[in-house]
Amino acid sequence: MTTLERLAEWKAVGTISQHQHDTLAALVRRERVSVYVELSALLYIGVLSFVGGLGWTMRAYVANLGDAAILSLLSLIVAAAFYYAFAKVGPYAKTEVESPTLALDYILYLGCLVLSAELGFIEYRFHIFGSWHHHLLLVSIVFGGLAYRFDNRFVLSLALSSLAGWLGIRVSGLDVVAADPLRATALAYSAFVAGLGTWLYRQGVKAHFHDVYLHLATLIVLAALASGIGEPALGLIYFAMLLSLCAAAIYLGIRSRKFAFVTYGILYAYGAVSYKVAAYLDEATGIFLYGVITGTCVLVALVALARRFGRDE
Amino acid sequence: MSAYELDDERAIRTGRLVEDWTRSGLLTPAQRDIITPQLVVDLRRTNNYLRITLFVFGGVILQSVLGLLAIFIGGWRDETTAALLCIAAGGVCFWLAGHLVSRYSLYRFGVEEVAALSAVGLTAVGAALLVGGDGHWLVTIGLVTAAGMFAALFFHFGFVYAGVLGLAAVAALPFQWGSSEAIDRLVAVIILAVVAVMARAGRAEHGDDYPGDALTIIEAAAWLGIYLLVNLVVTSAITPLDRSSNAFWITYAGIWILPAMGLWLSLRGGERPLLWVAIAMTLATLLSNKEYLGSPRDEWDPIVFGVFLMGVAIALRRWLAAGDGGMRHGYTASRLVASDKSKLGALAMVSAAQVDVPVAQSTPAADPGIGGGGRSGGAGAGGSF
Numbered sequence: 048m049t050t051l052e053r054l055a056e057w058k059a060v061g062t063i064s065q066h067q068h069d070t071l072a073a074l075v076r077r078e079r080v081s082v083y084v085e086l087s088a089l090l091y092i093g094v095l096s097f098v099g100g101l102g103w104t105m106r107a108y109v110a111n112l113g114d115a116a117i118l119s120l121l122s123l124i125v126a127a128a129f130y131y132a133f134a135k136v137g138p139y140a141k142t143e144v145e146s147p148t149l150a151l152d153y154i155l156y157l158g159c160l161v162l163s164a165e166l167g168f169i170e171y172r173f174h175i176f177g178s179w180h181h182h183l184l185l186v187s188i189v190f191g192g193l194a195y196r197f198d199n200r201f202v203l204s205l206a207l208s209s210l211a212g213w214l215g216i217r218v219s220g221l222d223v224v225a226a227d228p229l230r231a232t233a234l235a236y237s238a239f240v241a242g243l244g245t246w247l248y249r250q251g252v253k254a255h256f257h258d259v260y261l262h263l264a265t266l267i268v269l270a271a272l273a274s275g276i277g278e279p280a281l282g283l284i285y286f287a288m289l290l291s292l293c294a295a296a297i298y299l300g301i302r303s304r305k306f307a308f309v310t311y312g313i314l315y316a317y318g319a320v321s322y323k324v325a326a327y328l329d330e331a332t333g334i335f336l337y338g339v340i341t342g343t344c345v346l347v348a349l350v351a352l353a354r355r356f357g358r359d360e
Numbered sequence: 361m362s363a364y365e366l367d368d369e370r371a372i373r374t375g376r377l378v379e380d381w382t383r384s385g386l387l388t389p390a391q392r393d394i395i396t397p398q399l400v401v402d403l404r405r406t407n408n409y410l411r412i413t414l415f416v417f418g419g420v421i422l423q424s425v426l427g428l429l430a431i432f433i434g435g436w437r438d439e440t441t442a443a444l445l446c447i448a449a450g451g452v453c454f455w456l457a458g459h460l461v462s463r464y465s466l467y468r469f470g471v472e473e474v475a476a477l478s479a480v481g482l483t484a485v486g487a488a489l490l491v492g493g494d495g496h497w498l499v500t501i502g503l504v505t506a507a508g509m510f511a512a513l514f515f516h517f518g519f520v521y522a523g524v525l526g527l528a529a530v531a532a533l534p535f536q537w538g539s540s541e542a543i544d545r546l547v548a549v550i551i552l553a554v555v556a557v558m559a560r561a562g563r564a565e566h567g568d569d570y571p572g573d574a575l576t577i578i579e580a581a582a583w584l585g586i587y588l589l590v591n592l593v594v595t596s597a598i599t600p601l602d603r604s605s606n607a608f609w610i611t612y613a614g615i616w617i618l619p620a621m622g623l624w625l626s627l628r629g630g631e632r633p634l635l636w637v638a639i640a641m642t643l644a645t646l647l648s649n650k651e652y653l654g655s656p657r658d659e660w661d662p663i664v665f666g667v668f669l670m671g672v673a674i675a676l677r678r679w680l681a682a683g684d685g686g687m688r689h690g691y692t693a694s695r696l697v698a699s700d701k702s703k704l705g706a707l708a709m710v711s712a713a714q715v716d717v718p719v720a721q722s723t724p725a726a727d728p729g730i731g732g733g734g735r736s737g738g739a740g741a742g743g744s745f
Contacts, residue, residue: 048367049569050374053398062394063387070386074696075377075568077630079687081696082680084703085639086673091707092643093669100662107659149677149693153670200708259709306409313413332431338424346417346471353406353414353469 050075083149090153091201098160105168114172121165128158136197143255144198156201159190163209183213195253203256207263211236216267230285233271237264258305265296265308269315276319289319301352309352317345363461363517368401369570372467375399383698403467414470422453422478439489446486450509453479461517476517480509480525500536503529520574524581527555531585541599542607545589552589556582580633583622587641590614593648603654612652615645630690643669 048056051072058068073079101124105117132155135147146152166182169175176182190206193199214232244260247253269292275285293316300308321341328334362369378399382392406414426449433445457476466472488502510526513519534547559579566572588595590611602608622638625631646665650657677693686692695701 049370049567050377051569053374057395062391067386067391071381077568078690079696080630080632080691081700082635082676082691082693083695084700085635086677086693087704088707089639089669089673093666093673095666096662096669097666100660100664100666103662104659150670150674200705201711204708204711262709306407310409310413314416317417331427335424335427335431338420339428342417342420342424346414346421349410349414349417350471353410354404356407356410 086149087153090150091156094153094157094160097157098164101161102164105164117168118165121161121168125158125162125165128154128161132158132197139196141250141252143253146198151197152199152201155193155197155199156205159186159193159202159205162186162189163205180213183209187213194256198253200256200259203259204263207240207259210240211267216271230271230275233267237268237271240264240267261305262307265311268292269296269311273315273319276322286319286323290316293319301356304356306356313345313349317341361516363458364403364467365401366570368403368467369518371399371401372403372405373570373573380697380699384696386697401467403465404469405467406469411468411470411473415474416470418471418474419478422474426478426482439492443486443489446482446489448486450479450481450483450486453482454509454512457517472517473519476513476519476522480506480513480522483509496536500533503533503536507533514574514578518571518574520577523574523578527552527578527581527585530555531589535598542605549586549589552582552585555579556586576631577633580631580637583618583634584637584640587615587618587622587637587644590618591644591648593651594644615641615648615652619645627689627691 187209194203241264272289296312460472484506487505507529514523563572563575619641626634
């Protein structure tokens, strides 16, 4: 039975109204098609391309253009973007708010990226904050405020990655924290981000942002600990901490039906245990036997989990 | 012969739509609760996260078992024995995938998928080893077998990605025959064009209902493949650009004609996968145009490109919004269903790891125009400038 046939049947027995039937049938027959995602994607790519090109051009022509011209241009772009954003935005609400225009989210994102570049340029040229990237803390706070005011997840991601940058943690790419002090910083950062996100969630302030905080915090803390399990001095401590956090991620992920965290926990824990065990397995037979036995154990547990929770999430 | 009932496949897809419509406010939760029991199928499914994890660990077990078997059997010095064992193992994997579906009613559960994909790899390697020959002949046999197996997975299990991988295998075949590069590309384009036409014809009777939706993706993938073969800049890794050949300028026309055709076809029929491919083709054409013409790249090209994209998006939105009811020819810039928003939410989630805008470093380089690596990638504000 096709979807259209089912819609007709639901209308015939009175499950849905005539109006609902007409609306849904138009969607199924593609008589009404939304290009919201496509236009958003064009705006997103456009913003990234624009800002990337701006950085490239500045790098190539910084000597010719001079500081004043560059800063004036960047300031103009930032001012225009923020003017547009503040002119268009509706009143603040603690709950999720629909953007009044399609472009608003991306114009704001553009303004934030250019502001970030501008502050970076000022710091590069004039060393206002000395030897450390304190401008990243500044943009993190500003972006955090803007993310909540405009209900913008892109800007929230910028705020959190800027905060990580201020602490010396690289979020972009897949770089792994590779020194003990940085691992401790990564742990503190993750705890702070997860704690802040959860506190705001419990306060009911933009509760839909909660996942952004949790994903970022979890991925950073697990990557930081995993990168340390091979360390001669603190390796075992990192290993124990990683397994504990993986167990917590799996448990809390199941409890809250957020299975991405279950996947993180299982994969990191299995990877860490396998790394340790591999040191004692010097023959292919042992490695394959290990794969069969442990893989089967995990698979059985996963099947039980999948059967119990079906298609949740 | 499909491993699943047609009605089950369609009920699963309708179920997804019902969930989306409910989240979008087009159906009430009470209506959803009445409708959902009518869409229950006797298949075991799971969410995508557990599916991926099951896929990974299913793969770990299968590869380990195969490794153990290879060790225990040992002594297989000749290629024929190895080939026969690979083919046998491939057969067992295919049987296992089918058994998991028929016995345990698994549907997109990860485990049966990894077994089926292992069957493709093993059979293709086995067939290639069995026939032997020189490098090209070996690869040809492997690709033909893989294409056949992928097609079997697509038609039997309905794995759309297997269909797409099968297309890639078929398109790679002409490049093994050692003829001229232009002919290789042309033959591959013809093969993909035939697949695209067949997919379009095949889905005419189904519309968007299964298997029409799967065939739409196959058609879109074929279009993408054709474009990649035609655009010599994008696929310059296969063969270096030769601007002196006549074919070069034919392909230049092709990279403009294909996106236009794709846009026209997709917009005429409201076909989203093809629309995405058409947009991707258009962007690729714009990005490769300068290199095609041999013009030097300028630092501000990305700025122009970005402004162009933003301008097009905003102009289109305004044009659509100005139509009757915010719609023109059935198209609207407004969000109609909740799933559209969740797609952008996922994009925002990964944007934290994507953004690495080149800006200032903490210590100026000797030449103020040259930068180096920064400390962090936070918001891009600490990268190199």
